[in-house]
Amino acid sequence: MVYPWSAVPSASSGGTAMPPNPNALRWLWQERRTSTLSIDQSGVWRFRDLFPIVKDFERVVTLREGNTPLYEMPKCGAIAGVDWLLAKHQGMNPTGSFKDTGMTAAISVAAERGFEWVACASTGNTSAAMAAYAARAGLRSIVFIPEGKIAWGKLSQSMDYGALTIQLKTDFDGCVKILTELVKKFPIYLLNSVNPYRLEGQKTPAFEMVEQLEWQVPEHVIVPGGNLANGAALGKGFAEMKQLGLISRVPKISVVQAQGANPLYRAMQANGGDTLEPVVAETRASAIRIGNPASWKKTVEVLRATGGWVEQATEQEIALAKAQIGAEGIGCEPASAVTLAGLKKLVAQGKITREERVVIVLTGHTLKDSEYTIKYHRGELLTAEETAGATAAEREEHAGLRKPPVVLEADMDVVLRELEAQMASSRVAETV
Numbered sequence: 001m002v003y004p005w006s007a008v009p010s011a012s013s014g015g016t017a018m019p020p021n022p023n024a025l026r027w028l029w030q031e032r033r034t035s036t037l038s039i040d041q042s043g044v045w046r047f048r049d050l051f052p053i054v055k056d057f058e059r060v061v062t063l064r065e066g067n068t069p070l071y072e073m074p075k076c077g078a079i080a081g082v083d084w085l086l087a088k089h090q091g092m093n094p095t096g097s098f099k100d101t102g103m104t105a106a107i108s109v110a111a112e113r114g115f116e117w118v119a120c121a122s123t124g125n126t127s128a129a130m131a132a133y134a135a136r137a138g139l140r141s142i143v144f145i146p147e148g149k150i151a152w153g154k155l156s157q158s159m160d161y162g163a164l165t166i167q168l169k170t171d172f173d174g175c176v177k178i179l180t181e182l183v184k185k186f187p188i189y190l191l192n193s194v195n196p197y198r199l200e201g202q203k204t205p206a207f208e209m210v211e212q213l214e215w216q217v218p219e220h221v222i223v224p225g226g227n228l229a230n231g232a233a234l235g236k237g238f239a240e241m242k243q244l245g246l247i248s249r250v251p252k253i254s255v256v257q258a259q260g261a262n263p264l265y266r267a268m269q270a271n272g273g274d275t276l277e278p279v280v281a282e283t284r285a286s287a288i289r290i291g292n293p294a295s296w297k298k299t300v301e302v303l304r305a306t307g308g309w310v311e312q313a314t315e316q317e318i319a320l321a322k323a324q325i326g327a328e329g330i331g332c333e334p335a336s337a338v339t340l341a342g343l344k345k346l347v348a349q350g351k352i353t354r355e356e357r358v359v360i361v362l363t364g365h366t367l368k369d370s371e372y373t374i375k376y377h378r379g380e381l382l383t384a385e386e387t388a389g390a391t392a393a394e395r396e397e398h399a400g401l402r403k404p405p406v407v408l409e410a411d412m413d414v415v416l417r418e419l420e421a422q423m424a425s426s427r428v429a430e431t432v
């Protein structure tokens, strides 16, 4: 969506629209932090001046989304080879993923327009967010998810929030096809990521991030890539802030895909992103198991405008990065961990230097896919084929990170012996 102040001045517009004053906006957004109004407490609607998408702001549907932490990640930074690494944890949203920031916006529009039904196809997080916000708004929701291919945590959420949950015997791309036909036949409001209002909400973490950094801009922001809406939305947010004079430059926005679901990576390698060939997607990072991304053109525009990179990560690299993030006390879902895996590669290739300030966007909460985490720690996740490509250092890292549960007899002597053994082995590890 283009607003009078966000449009590049053209001969026809004459560039006459009066843009909001950046200092006044900064002051206003800060002031709203002290307000008790739900709309001001939302970390999305606090920035409503930059997305005037509803007529009546008093009636927006909010769960106080946004306001997510920006964590220092010194250990992961050292592993990747950068001195300054932060994680913007979008998994700390009300339904546990970044999708809430877009859904509060789009469901508010659907409610204002009087729709009764809303629907989406999803790899799990969109459906969880849509179901929750629809329930708050008193709307009925239908979710289409690929059968057996989404994490249990996400499936349970859409049921909990009362959605009609339809598991189709296909993949995410097959779900999109069915839904696209369905909305032509029924008055259902479509809430897939092509919905323009979702992008408006999803651009706000860019505002929040630089506000948290006292209006300093990092050199790089790295996001996971699935349907490719998130990178596009953040790119829009940064571009608008620059247009308004809130910041003087934009960060490079880079996208990391799973190697088994990498149509954008292939497109950039093959032709610099002029055309994209869909792929049959396969990865355990189920949130980004998408072969035919809807918003790829918008993301290519952002990559070109900001000078960002596209990388890919193997299943082994994703699992290792997720465990390293977890070991720093943060935790995220597998799809989010591609950001750290990609950062390591970009640093190794010299595309990101040690001094540059980097923010990785963690898109989902670790509890979304606890089965993945448990299998990893029990050593049941990766196949021999997947670990075959790991370096000796990576193998050692895996061994040190894995913390499988220990099953013991309920006997004090047995517990003490185990504890002594554990302490002895950590003393050995410290002296090595």
Ligand SMILES: Cc1ncc(COP(=O)(O)O)c(C=O)c1O
Binding pocket: 097, 123, 124, 125, 126, 193, 224, 225, 226, 227, 228, 229, 230, 231, 287, 288, 333, 335, 336, 363, 364
């Ligand atoms: C946790 C998580 N990370 C990343 C993505 C990818 O985001 P996008 O589809 O906007 O590229 C998704 C999409 O569902 C997701 O749920």
